[in-house]
Amino acid sequence: MKMLVRSGTSPLMNFSPGQLIARNAFGGNLGNLAYQFGVYRTLTTKKTELLPDYYSVDRGRITSKDAEMINKEYSAYICPMANGFREGFVNHLIKYTEFIKNLEIPFVVAGIGVSTDIESNGYENFSFDDEVSNFINSIRENGTIIGVRGQTTGNYLSNLGFKEKKISW
Numbered sequence: 001m002k003m004l005v006r007s008g009t010s011p012l013m014n015f016s017p018g019q020l021i022a023r024n025a026f027g028g029n030l031g032n033l034a035y036q037f038g039v040y041r042t043l044t045t046k047k048t049e050l051l052p053d054y055y056s057v058d059r060g061r062i063t064s065k066d067a068e069m070i071n072k073e074y075s076a077y078i079c080p081m082a083n084g085f086r087e088g089f090v091n092h093l094i095k096y097t098e099f100i101k102n103l104e105i106p107f108v109v110a111g112i113g114v115s116t117d118i119e120s121n122g123y124e125n126f127s128f129d130d131e132v133s134n135f136i137n138s139i140r141e142n143g144t145i146i147g148v149r150g151q152t153t154g155n156y157l158s159n160l161g162f163k164e165k166k167i168s169w
Helices: 015-025 030-043 064-073 087-100 128-142 151-159
Strands: 002-005 047-052 077-086 106-112 146-148
Touching: 002 030, 002 064, 030 077, 064 087, 077 146, 087 128, 106 128, 106 151, 128 146, 146 151
Parallel strands: 002 047, 002 077, 077 106, 106 146
Antiparallel strands: none
16 A cells, blocks of 8 residues: 655654755654654554655645545555644645545545634634635545644634544454
8 A cells, every 4th residue: 555645754764953944854844753653653554655755745846636646556645744834834724625536546644733822712713714714625525534733723714614434444
């Protein structure tokens, strides 16, 4: 099973610190690297092949036009996003929303969170609410799963009208 992973590198690749910085292989935050590597570690088996997308959707290198090729080449697109619901990420959410609409393979958000102050309970509105709603709806139409990073993000999505659904195996 071959899966594409939203990441700037894989734990199996060897880059010097200078190369990691020059390529921004950690998405501007070293916490992203640890988070992504955890996703790789969780999904790695003898039957899986995980390949980084090098933030290609974020960087405009993969667009909705490339979805057909990705549908043929990969079994799933795994997308760890951490703090994806924030003002500085709106343009990326728009790119992903358009891209997801053309995918036929599962687009799995391994975890995403709203970036807000520590006092927030998530029951508030932000300037990016419409973009988040469009993003979530595109994933729901694709029929895949969204993992959220904590109760505050769950509350935020509930505030936008999305209901939690628990999956039993």
